[in-house]
Amino acid sequence: xxxxxKFVEMNLDExxxxxxxxxxEAAAQFKNVGILxxxxxxxxVMLWMIRKAFLGKxxxxxxxxxxxxxxxxxYETRDKYAKEWNLNLDIEKAEYVxxxxxHRERCGEIKANAVKEAVSKHKxxxxxxxxxxxxxxxxxxxxxxxxxDKNFQWDYQNQxxxxxxxxxxxxxxxxxxxxxxxxxWNELDIWRYIKKxxxxxxxxxxxxxxxxxxxxxxxxxxxxxxxxxxxxDEIIDELKTTEFSERSGxxxxxxxxxxxxxxxxxxxx
Amino acid sequence: xxxxxxxxxxxLDGATWKVIKDNINEFPTxxxxxxxxxxxxxxxxxxxxxxxxxxxxxxxxxxxxxxxxEFVVNGKLLHRDDINLDFIWDILNKQGYKxxxxxxxxxxxxxxxxxxxxxxxxxxxxxEEEWEKELWSVTEKAKDLxxxxxxxxxxxxxxLDRVQHxxxxxxxxxxxxxxxxxxxxxxxxxxxxxxxxxxxGFCSFGEAKIKTLKKANIDGREVKGDHHEEAILIAKNIxxxxxxxxxxxxxxxxxxxGNKNGTEE
Numbered sequence: 001x002x003x004x005x006k007f008v009e010m011n012l013d014e015x016x017x018x019x020x021x022x023x024x025e026a027a028a029q030f031k032n033v034g035i036l037x038x039x040x041x042x043x044x045v046m047l048w049m050i051r052k053a054f055l056g057k058x059x060x061x062x063x064x065x066x067x068x069x070x071x072x073x074x075y076e077t078r079d080k081y082a083k084e085w086n087l088n089l090d091i092e093k094a095e096y097v098x099x100x101x102x103h104r105e106r107c108g109e110i111k112a113n114a115v116k117e118a119v120s121k122h123k124x125x126x127x128x129x130x131x132x133x134x135x136x137x138x139x140x141x142x143x144x145x146x147x148x149d150k151n152f153q154w155d156y157q158n159q160x161x162x163x164x165x166x167x168x169x170x171x172x173x174x175x176x177x178x179x180x181x182x183x184x185w186n187e188l189d190i191w192r193y194i195k196k197x198x199x200x201x202x203x204x205x206x207x208x209x210x211x212x213x214x215x216x217x218x219x220x221x222x223x224x225x226x227x228x229x230x231x232x233d234e235i236i237d238e239l240k241t242t243e244f245s246e247r248s249g250x251x252x253x254x255x256x257x258x259x260x261x262x263x264x265x266x267x268x269x
Numbered sequence: 270x271x272x273x274x275x276x277x278x279x280x281l282d283g284a285t286w287k288v289i290k291d292n293i294n295e296f297p298t299x300x301x302x303x304x305x306x307x308x309x310x311x312x313x314x315x316x317x318x319x320x321x322x323x324x325x326x327x328x329x330x331x332x333x334x335x336x337x338x339e340f341v342v343n344g345k346l347l348h349r350d351d352i353n354l355d356f357i358w359d360i361l362n363k364q365g366y367k368x369x370x371x372x373x374x375x376x377x378x379x380x381x382x383x384x385x386x387x388x389x390x391x392x393x394x395x396x397e398e399e400w401e402k403e404l405w406s407v408t409e410k411a412k413d414l415x416x417x418x419x420x421x422x423x424x425x426x427x428x429l430d431r432v433q434h435x436x437x438x439x440x441x442x443x444x445x446x447x448x449x450x451x452x453x454x455x456x457x458x459x460x461x462x463x464x465x466x467x468x469x470g471f472c473s474f475g476e477a478k479i480k481t482l483k484k485a486n487i488d489g490r491e492v493k494g495d496h497h498e499e500a501i502l503i504a505k506n507i508x509x510x511x512x513x514x515x516x517x518x519x520x521x522x523x524x525x526x527g528n529k530n531g532t533e534e
Contacts, residue, residue: 105345242385256346259377259391263340266393267483 010189012196016049019181022144022167023053023128026179029169030126033060033179034118037089038130039074040216041201044081045190046130046182048199051085061122062087065114068096069103069218077202092118100220105256107221116152119176126169126177134186142180150174187214188239195232206230276524277415277460278423278517279453280326282319282374283430284446284501285470286310292443296450298457299503302465306505311514316479317469317496319430322514323375326468327423328354329518340377349380357521358382358423366420366525372407373425382423386410392427400428400445408452415459421521422460426452433471434482437494462524463505464517470497 026033035050035058037043051058064078082089094114097103103110119127131142141156145167148154160168171177182190194201204213211224212235229238293300302308313322320339321332328335337352352375358368362383370382372392379392389403403426411424432445457463474484477495484492502511509520 101345255391259346259393260341262391262393262395263377266395268340268481 010184010186012189012193015185015189016193018184019046019049020053021165022179022181023050025167026126026128026145026169026177026181027054027059029167030177032122032124033126033128034122034124035060035062035128036115036130037062037064037078037087038216039064039070039077039202040130041190041194041205042130042132042182042185044077044130044201045185045193045199046128047085047087048197049181050128058085058087060088060128061124062089063092063115063118063122063127064089065092065094065111065118067094067103067107067110067114067218069100069107069220071202071204071216071219073202073204074216077200081200090118090122092121103218104220107218108257112152124176125171126179128179128181130182131180132182132185132187132190142178142183144180144183145169146178146180147171147175148178188236191232191236191239195236201232205235207234275418275460276421276462276464276521277456278421278464278466278521279456280323280373280423280425281429281449281465281467281501282425282427283433283469283471283496284449284467285433285472285497285499286501287470287472288433288442288446289501292446295443295447298450298454299465302453302457302463302503302505306463306503306507308501308503309511311466311500311502311511313469313498313500313514317498317500318479318481319468319496320375322468322500323373323425324352324354325514326466326517327356327358327370327373327375329357329515329522330354331515337375347376349376352376356382357518358421360522361421361525364525367417368421368423369414369419370423371410371414371425372403372427373423374427379425379427384410384414394428394431400432403428404448404452408455411456412459415456420525424456429467430471433494434492435490435494437471437473439493461506463503464507464511464520465501465503466517467500467502468514470499470501471495472497 035047037047047058092114094110097106133142143159143162146154146159160170169177202216204216206212207227207230210226210228212227212229213222213224216222227238229235289296289299315332321337324335324337325332335354340347358370361368369384370380371384371386372379372388374392377392378388389406390399394400394403407424407426411422414422426449429445429449433442436442471494474493474495477497479496481496482492504511507520509523511517511520
């Protein structure tokens with residue numbers, strides 16, 4: 001039987017142009033913009049495009065939320081390219097929970113608190129975040145501009161309309177905007193773009209001993225998936241037929257909380 | 270040398286003879302399978318709980334041997350890796366067989382092997398809309414995998430358990446069994462060796478020896494049914510006398526390897 005291609009291959013130039021538009025609009029519309037850089041492939045592609053959109057210079061502060069649990073390879077990537085790309089990098093130290101299991105249970109909350117701290121400290125009115133709609137069902141309702149209120153809550157039923165390419169930058173007091181230039185990209189687009197642009201990515205994405213990471217987070221929260229793809233071309237081939245979702249190695253703290261709450265409501269414990 | 274044997278195991282969480290036998294003419298696919306193979310009641314010796322029983326059914330280890338009883342232990346949601354068991358698909362896969370599992374509810378979200386499947390509502394579908402979605406998505410996923418001619422496909426529908434908790438004693442239960450019957454019809458056309466089973470049966474809430482849910486549930490809905498010890502089994506072209514839940518594992522292993530212990534050669 002012929003294998004189904006799980007992704008629709010988009011035109012990379014079109015995707016890139018659209019992302020450039022979102023990036024430049026945000027730069028023009030907001031006063032103080034930051035970039036969240038996790039050193040994962042999506043955030044690195046976003047950073048690359050911001051650099052490209054502004055002719056080789058990143059004109060915003062770059063924030064790395066450091067939980068103390070990242071892979072050594074991620075810290076190496078951060079330090080190497082912060083220097084090489086002359087980034088204005090600020091490392092936001094998150095609460096350190098030494099026990100990996102306890103960290104895993106609270107990772108989402110720990111990172112959210114650190115982002116709150118960074119937004120408040122730097123008085124950001126907008127931050128670039130490299131999320132994609134296809135990553136997870138919880139992200140499908142995000143927009144290019146998704147406001148967060150003063151408590152960092154997201155009211156997805158009350159977001160500004162985005163019609164005819166018009167991006168609405170109106171913020172209520174205490175709110176900030178999440179800017180999502182990669183929203184329309186899928187995982188395969190990201191890897192095709194990495195290949196096209198020769199973007200450096202973390203070695204953890206490439207297969208060693210039959211496993212590789214498809215999605216990177218903290219060490220306790222991320223697991224490798226079975227794969228023999230050891231270079232970018234092989235990853236692209238693999239993605240065309242894979243049956244596994246990108247985040248199959250991760251169950252987010254939010255998802256775990258949801259399941260636990262539901263079990264409790266049902267009376268399971 | 271691996272011999273090609275195709276086998277389909279369909280699990281219906283909570284399915285009971287009480288509903289099936291009283292309304293057998295409403296379920297033509299189940300009736301046909303009963304006529305083509307053998308069927309019996311499997312009586313669960315311990316507590317009729319889904320988590321330990323699905324583990325037992327697919328690992329061959331009795332609940333007291335594997336010890337996995339709950340979704341949550343010490344406030345922590347358990348994952349597949351927390352359960353130190355080799356399941357039938359793990360063993361057959363290592364032997365070179367193409368084995369898949371979809372939506373097996375011994376952990377949450379339910380476990381999948383060798384494939385990706387996003388369980389509806391993380392394996393806890395509670396509304397009619399979610400039950401419809403589970404029915405459709407599990408069936409379509411299973412059909413996709415059956416097209417690839419697997420050696421073994423294990424698939425579980427969880428919705429009957431939820432329907433019976435809320436609608437036990439009403440015609441709604443029969444309506445959902447009919448929908449399940451239609452879905453099974455779509456799957457069995459692909460295969461010849463078939464096991465159709467439940468992990469436990471069902472009865473009225475008051476009659477149940479153990480209470481798995483609170484009487485008043487999410488949104489204040491009243492729970493009307495709960496688990497019973499008598500589960501169903503229908504086996505077509507299966508050369509093994511299944512008497513207990515753990516025998517399902519051995520019946521599958523027997524079809525592939527002809528040995529009972531399931532160890533690798």
